[in-house]
Amino acid sequence: MLDPKLLGSILPMSIESKTVILVDDVLFTGRTIRAAMDALMDVGRPQRIQLAVLIDRGHRELPIRPDYIGKNVPTSKEEAIAVQLSEVDGSDKVTIESKMNKEIHGSTSNTF
Numbered sequence: 001m002l003d004p005k006l007l008g009s010i011l012p013m014s015i016e017s018k019t020v021i022l023v024d025d026v027l028f029t030g031r032t033i034r035a036a037m038d039a040l041m042d043v044g045r046p047q048r049i050q051l052a053v054l055i056d057r058g059h060r061e062l063p064i065r066p067d068y069i070g071k072n073v074p075t076s077k078e079e080a081i082a083v084q085l086s087e088v089d090g091s092d093k094v095t096i097e098s099k100m101n102k103e104i105h106g107s108t109s110n111t112f
Contacts, residue, residue, distance in 0.1 A: 010043075011043055011044075014044060015040065015043065015044040015045075015046045016044050016045060016046070017045075017046070017047045018046050018047060019046065019047055019048050019049075019050060020040060020046040020048070020049050020050070021049075021050045021051070021052055021067075021068075022036050022037070022040075022049060022050070022051050022052070023051075023052045023053070024036075024051070024052075024053045024054075025053070025054045025055065025083040026053070026054065026055045026057060026081045026083060027051070027053040027055070027056045027057065027060075027064070027066055028057055028058075028059055028060075028081075029059060029060060029061040029062065030060045030061055030062035030063075030064035031061065031062065033051060033062075033064050034062050034064065037049060050067040050068070051064070051065075051066040051067050051068070052066065052067065052068035052069075053066045053068070053069055053070065054070040054071070054083060054094070055070060055071055055073050055081055055083065055094060056069045056071070056072050056073070057072075057073050057074070057075045057081055058072075058074055058075065059075070059077060071094075073094075073096065075096060078098065078099050078100055079096050079097065079098055079099060080096070080097045080099055081094060081095070081096055081097075082094070082095045082097055
């Protein structure tokens, strides 16, 4: 899996009075989206911000609600969701992994 790269908050166009759609693979606590919203506000004031997520796993710590959801996947806090894309990983799949089993026995996962 590739590590995320911080590319900064420079946008090639103005976001003033525009609709901005933030896209995330897995929505969990909401902290990453909140940071993205803060970064957007540093460069301009969009008319509205919408959120599209591939997987919504619940467990929000902030009042963030996606506008578009690929799939709701209820999980426990002891589970992790891994998203693989064919362009990066060679196949498209989403797995639920047990953090406990992964730490002790390697990876135990369910694919859907």
